[in-house]
Amino acid sequence: MKRGTSRDIRTANRYEVLRRIIARSPTSRPKLAAMTGLSLPTVATLVGELLDLGMLTEVGFEDSAGGRPRGLVAVNASGGALIGVDIAETYVRVELFDLALNVLARADEDMRPGQSRPEQVAAQVAAAVGSVVAQAGVEGSRVLGTGVSVPGQVDRDRGVVEYAANWGWHDVPLLDLLAQHIAPPLYLDNPLRACVVAELWFGAARGREDAVVVNLGTGVGAGLALGGSLHRGVSNSAGEWGHTTLVLDGRPCHCGNQGCVETYVGAPGIMHNLREVGPDSPLLDPGDQTATIDALARAVAEGDAVALKVVRDTARYLGAAIADLVNLLNPEVVVLSSWVAAALGEPLLAEVRAAVERHALRRSFAATEIVLSPIPNDPVCLGAATFALEGALRSAGAPRTTTGSAPART
DSSP, X not given: OOOOOHHHHHHHHHHHHHHHHHHTOSEEHHHHHHHHOOOHHHHHHHHHHHHHTTSEEEEEEXXXXXXXXXXXXXXXXXXXXXXXXXXXXXXXXXXXXXXXXOEEEEEEEEOOTXXXXXXXXXXXXXXXXXXXXXXXXXXXXXXXXXXXXXXXXXXXXXXXXXXXXXXXXXXXXXXXXXXXXXXXXXXXXXXHHHHHHXXXXXXXXXXXXXXXEEEESSSEEEEEEETTEEEOOTTSOTTGGGGSBSSTTOSBOTTSOBSBTHHHHXXXXXXXXXXXXXXXXXXXXXXXXXXXXXXXXXXXXXXXXXXXXXXXXHHHHHXXXXXXXXXXXXXXXXXXXXHHHHHHHHHHHHHHHHHHHHHSOXXXXXXXXXXXXXXXXXXXXXXXXXXXXXXXXXXXXXXXXXXXXXXXOO
C-alpha cells in the first residue's frame, strides 16, 4: 500500500484548509478545525503558512460565546492567478482565475477535424493562454501555475498523454510541447478528475462522501469520489467507464472494441441514434457535433417527435450504463456533466432517472440522487485550475513546525 510522505500530508492539509476557506470565506480557525477534522494548533499553523504565502488575509473578528473575539481569515483573491485548460475533441477552452477561483478571463478555440496533431493542439492552447493573460492584464509572475486537462489516459507525473483514442495519440509528451510556449509550472490530468474536483469544491458533490460525475461530451467517462476523496486508480486510469461494454458486438469504438458505452451516448453516438430514427432529419449536421446537439435540444423543447425519441433512446442506453455504476458503487449522487449534458438538460435528466430506476437495484437507486451539474462555467477548467493550485501549495516554501496533524482528504 502506497503511503504519503510528510510533505504529501502537509500539502493535502494546506489544500484542504484553503479549499474550506474558499468555500466559506471569511471564517475562523476554530470553524476550520471543525470542518477539516484537524486539531486547532495544526489549523493555526497551516493558516499561518498560507498567510505568509500571501494566499490568505486577516479580515477582522467575530464574537465568540463568552470568550475573546475570534480572528477571521479570507482568501486573498489578488494574491495570485491560476489558469485552467480544457482540451476537448472539438474545442480548446482556457479560463484564468483569481485565488478565490473567480473567472477573470476566458478564451475559446474551435478544433476542426484534421487539427488534432499534438503540435497543433499545443499551439492552440498557447494562443488561448496568451489571450486570457492579456485580457486580465495579469503579469506572468503572478500566475502560480497552469492546469491542463486532456481526454484519455495520462501520466501526470511525466506530463505524457499515454493514450487518447479519439485522436490516436500514443505517448505524447504534451507538457513538454506546451512548455515551449507557456511558462511553467504546468500540470496535466484528465477531464474526469477535473470534473470530480470541481463538483467536490463547488458543485453537486460538495459535502458528499461517494459521488460519480458522468462526463458527457464527444467522449464519455465517469469521475469517481470515494470516501470523500478523488479516486484515481493505480495508474491514474480510473473512470474509463465509456469504454466498458454496453452492447455485445455493437458499434465499433475508437478504442478498438465494440459496443462501448461511448458509442451510444457520446455526441457521435447520439448523432448515430439520430440517423437511425430520422435518416433525413434536418437536425443532423454531419460535420458539426455541437450544432447537431444544439439543434436536437431546441427541437426537444419544441416537442419534435424525432428529437424526443432520440433523447429517449439515448437515455435508455445511458440509464442502463449508469445503473451499473449505481449497483457497483452505491453513490450518494450521480452528476451529469459536460457540454452534452448541459445542452440536453432536464429532458435528458428525466429520461435517465426513469431508465436507471428500471435497471438498478431498488435499494441502491433509492439512495442515489441523479442531477445535472450546477456549476455555471466550465467545470473542467475549474478543476484543472485546482490542480495548479495544489501544485503551488506543494512547491511552496518550508512550513513551520506542526503538531497533531492528520492527513486531510483532497
